[in-house]
Structure formats: C-alpha cells, structure tokens
Amino acid sequence: MKTTSINCQTHPVLQVDDWVGFGAYINSFQSDQVVVLTDTHVFESCFDAWSEKAAYTPAAVIEISPGEAHKTLSTCDHVWKEMHRLRLTRNSMLLCLGGGVVTDLGGFCASVFKRGIRCIHVPTSLLAQVDAAVGGKTGVDQDWLKNMIGTFHKPESVLIDTEFLKTLPDRHWANGFAEVIKHALIADANMWSMIQSQPLTTYYTATSRALIAHAASIKCVVIDQDPTEKGLRKILNFGHTFGHAVESVLLENGYDILHGEAIVAGMQMEALLSIKLAGLDFRQYHELTLWLRQQYGLLAIPTELIPEIVAKMTHDKKNIGSKISFSLLKQIGQADYDYLVDDPELLSDIVRAYLKDL
Numbered sequence: 032m033k034t035t036s037i038n039c040q041t042h043p044v045l046q047v048d049d050w051v052g053f054g055a056y057i058n059s060f061q062s063d064q065v066v067v068l069t070d071t072h073v074f075e076s077c078f079d080a081w082s083e084k085a086a087y088t089p090a091a092v093i094e095i096s097p098g099e100a101h102k103t104l105s106t107c108d109h110v111w112k113e114m115h116r117l118r119l120t121r122n123s124m125l126l127c128l129g130g131g132v133v134t135d136l137g138g139f140c141a142s143v144f145k146r147g148i149r150c151i152h153v154p155t156s157l158l159a160q161v162d163a164a165v166g167g168k169t170g171v172d173q174d175w176l177k178n179m180i181g182t183f184h185k186p187e188s189v190l191i192d193t194e195f196l197k198t199l200p201d202r203h204w205a206n207g208f209a210e211v212i213k214h215a216l217i218a219d220a221n222m223w224s225m226i227q228s229q230p231l232t233t234y235y236t237a238t239s240r241a242l243i244a245h246a247a248s249i250k251c252v253v254i255d256q257d258p259t260e261k262g263l264r265k266i267l268n269f270g271h272t273f274g275h276a277v278e279s280v281l282l283e284n285g286y287d288i289l290h291g292e293a294i295v296a297g298m299q300m301e302a303l304l305s306i307k308l309a310g311l312d313f314r315q316y317h318e319l320t321l322w323l324r325q326q327y328g329l330l331a332i333p334t335e336l337i338p339e340i341v342a343k344m345t346h347d348k349k350n351i352g353s354k355i356s357f358s359l360l361k362q363i364g365q366a367d368y369d370y371l372v373d374d375p376e377l378l379s380d381i382v383r384a385y386l387k388d389l
C-alpha cells in the first residue's frame with residue numbers, strides 16, 4: 032500500500048495513494064478476523080469499488096442505517112450482537128468504513144466489546160477525514176444529547192483516501208467543510224484567508240488533498256499535546272457548545288439538520304460571545320460571520336426553541352458545575368478554552384442576535 036503520512040503521534044494517520052498491498056498491511060496486525068462496519072449508503076456508494084481496489088474481502092460486513100438518528104446505543108446493541116454472532120475475539124479488528132457516525136459509533140463499539148478490541152478507521156466523508164476519525168474520541172447520542180456516552184479509544188490507524196469523496200453529496204461537502212473552517216479559525220489565520228477568498232461551492236468535489244491533509248494535521252497537533260481533553264484539546268470545541276445544543280434540539284423537534292450545519296451557526300454565536308469574553312475584534316467577527324452567512328445562509332431556528340437550546344447547553348460535557356464552558360476566539364487563528372458562563376439570558380440573547388441581520 033502506498034501512503035503519505037500525516038504527522039500524528041497519537042496514532043498513525045495516512046493518506047492513501049494506492050490501496051494495492053492493503054491485504055499485507057492488514058495482515059501485519061495479525062488479527063484473527065477483520066470485520067467491516069459501514070452504513071447502507073456507504074456500502075452502496077463505496078464498498079465494492081474499495082474492496083476491488085484494495086483486492087481485499089473482509090471476513091464479514093456489518094451494516095447500520097445511515098445518519099445521526101442511528102448513532103445510538105440501540106444501534107450499538109445490534110453491532111455488538113453481530114460481533115458476537117461472528118465470534119469476534121479480543122484479537123479481532125473492526126474496520127470502520129464510513130462517515131463520522133460510523134467512526135464514532137464503531138470506535139465506541141470496539142472500545143468496549145470484550146473490554147476492547149482494535150479498530151482502523153477508513154473515513155469516507157469530508158467531515159470524518161478532517162475531524163471525526165482522527166483523535167480517538169468515540170461516542171453515541173442519548174435522548175438526542177450529543178455524544179453523551181463515549182470513550183477515548185485510539186484507532187490503530189486512520190486511512191484517508193480522497194477518492195471516496197467523489198460520491199459524497201454536495202450537502203455533505205458543505206457539512207464537512209464546516210470543520211475545515213473551524214480548524215482554520217482556531218489555529219491558522221492564513222488558511223482562513225485562503226478559504227474565504229473563494230465561494231464555498233469551489234470546494235465541492237475539489238477540496239484538495241493538501242487542504243484535507245492540512246486540516247487533519249491541525250487536529251493532530253492539538254490532540255498530540257492533549258489526547259484526553261484535559262486542556263488544549265478543548266479548543267477543537269469552538270462552535271460546538273451552541274452547535275451541539277442547536278443540533279440536538281432541532282433533531283429532537285423533527286428538523287432535518289446536519290452536524291456541520293449546526294456548527295456553522297454555533298461558530299457565529301460563539302464568535303459573538305468571543306467579542307464579549309475573549310477580546311475578538313469586531314471587524315474579524317463581522318468578516319467571518321458575513322462569509323459564513325453568504326455561503327451557508329442563516330439557519331432558521333424557531334425562536335420558541337431558544338429556551339430549549341439554552342437548557343441543552345447545561346448538559347454539555349465540558350461544563351464545570353453549573354457553569355457552561357466555552358472555547359472561544361481571541362482572534363482569527365487563535366482560540367482559548369474554559370470561558371465560563373452562568374447567565375442563561377446572555378446565551379438566549381446570543382441566539383436571538385444570530386437570527387437578526389448583520
């Protein structure tokens with residue numbers, strides 16, 4: 032297998048140039064069985080072509096239904112029963128082929144099955160390639176609360192092949208690009224300048240291998256310094272405190288919303304909070320908000336759901352006591368963490384301000 036390594040000490044992250052030789056690569060782990068976990072969309076769009084390119088047939092394939100609604104313990108129960116039926120042992124390997132739902136859920140299933148088996152992630156969505164599959168955070172949702180149940184479980188490797196993205200629908204490009212933008216905003220002002228110099232649609236189908244590798248490498252630099260989120264890793268949550276709450280409440284109320292779409296709204300809300308709490312310059316706030324609005328539009332959040340959104344934030348995993356903890360921007364390209372807020376009215380005002388014209 033021909034690969035190019037993305038510098039990551041936590042676990043190998045490899046961009047795949049050629050799958051020929053994958054059989055020998057996977058055999059080098061000396062596992063007694065390799066089973067693929069995927070979802071039905073990815074199975075239809077990617078599995079056959081990948082299996083042919085890699086000249087590899089796994090012992091079995093476990094399929095789950097696609098989408099966030101299925102990132103639940105009940106799907107895990109199905110996966111664990113299948114793993115049991117297939118007689119996976121502690122020496123088996125789960126290969127998670129799919130988007131962030133498959134890598135989050137698969138990583139979690141692997142981490143606790145028989146007290147933990149190994150896994151490899153082969154991310155097929157942009158979001159999973161630049162973010163979800165990297166770093167070993169696993170999880171599932173509980174009662175629409177995002178990632179409430181989860182573990183840290185490092186994959187043996189993450190194998191990124193941008194060829195998978197050829198079948199990714201446009202809406203999922205934009206969705207995944209939200210995490211590319213987040214990485215630029217928290218850590219790389221030059222990358223942000225480059226990104227916002229073109230319309231978002233130019234990146235559909237054409238996000239370069241180099242940009243994907245760079246976005247993934249920003250995550251690696253952060254997780255290498257703080258693998259279990261005791262400190263610095265929290266900056267990766269910029270946009271996610273509001274974003275997760277918006278995503279959970281809209282999903283719970285039957286709206287069709289994707290993770291990245293909620294994060295785009297969450298980043299605008301947290302940029303506004305950054306002016307108040309972290310000293311972000313108003314002009315930088317305006318620049319980033321204007322571009323995100325022009326490219327993604329405004330997320331139509333019904334005002335009657337604002338109290339639910341603020342209440343959801345009180346369950347956020349980063350909270351300290353009754354205080355809601357945010358990761359905010361000091362300036363574009365530099366983030367900091369542990370900004371504590373204990374003022375529900377302020378948080379409601381931020382959502383209302385997001386819903387107004389700039």
Ligand SMILES: NC(=O)c1ccc[n+]([C@@H]2O[C@H](COP(=O)([O-])OP(=O)(O)OC[C@H]3O[C@@H](n4cnc5c(N)ncnc54)[C@H](O)[C@@H]3O)[C@@H](O)[C@H]2O)c1
Pocket residue numbers: 070071072073076077097098099102129130131132133135155156157158159162163164165166167168169177178195196197198199200203206207210290291
């Ligand atoms: N663990 C982490 O650090 C981390 C970080 C960010 C996000 N996440 C999680 O990632 C999840 C979102 O990931 P996602 O956006 O990849 O969602 P997803 O896994 O639901 O994939 C999006 C959709 O695209 C389809 N798809 C994936 N690859 C495809 C391809 N190549 N061709 C055609 N269709 C394809 C999937 O079947 C699905 O319908 C969320 O649950 C989020 O919480 C985790």
